[in-house]
Amino acid sequence: xxxxxxxxxxxxxxxxxxxxxxxxxxxxxxxxxxxxxxxxxxxxxxxxxxxxxxxxxxxxxxxxxxxxxxxxxxxxxxxxxxxxxxxxxxxxxxxxxxxxxxxxxxxxxxxxxxxxx
Numbered sequence: 001x002x003x004x005x006x007x008x009x010x011x012x013x014x015x016x017x018x019x020x021x022x023x024x025x026x027x028x029x030x031x032x033x034x035x036x037x038x039x040x041x042x043x044x045x046x047x048x049x050x051x052x053x054x055x056x057x058x059x060x061x062x063x064x065x066x067x068x069x070x071x072x073x074x075x076x077x078x079x080x081x082x083x084x085x086x087x088x089x090x091x092x093x094x095x096x097x098x099x100x101x102x103x104x105x106x107x108x109x110x111x112x113x114x115x116x117x
Contacts, residue, residue, distance in 0.1 A: 013055035014104050023103050027081035057104040064108050071112035
């Protein structure tokens with residue numbers, strides 16, 4: 001059952017489909033359902049949760065924040081995939097996160113809960 005008014009699907013326009021899919025596979029482990037050269041669905045655990053479509057990126061919108069069980073490993077993976085790090089890892093009440101831009105200029109954040117050490 002889907003949550004009433006919960007975010008159900010998110011779609012990004014990308015300049016280059018193959019470059020974008022490669023980046024997201026390497027940076028955060030996403031996999032895709034291909035629907036031709038101009039659209040790819042982002043696979044979720046039980047259904048698609050978003051998509052990439054070829055077009056002019058519309059950067060500067062909402063900040064998409066992903067969750068990580070290991071923030072440092074996520075940071076290294078994203079950096080290794082060639083992302084521009086916009087904000088290094090920082091703390092906030094209840095957790096830590098960093099922010100990066102993908103090859104299309106979209107900004108993302110990845111966060112983790114504060115450790116209980």
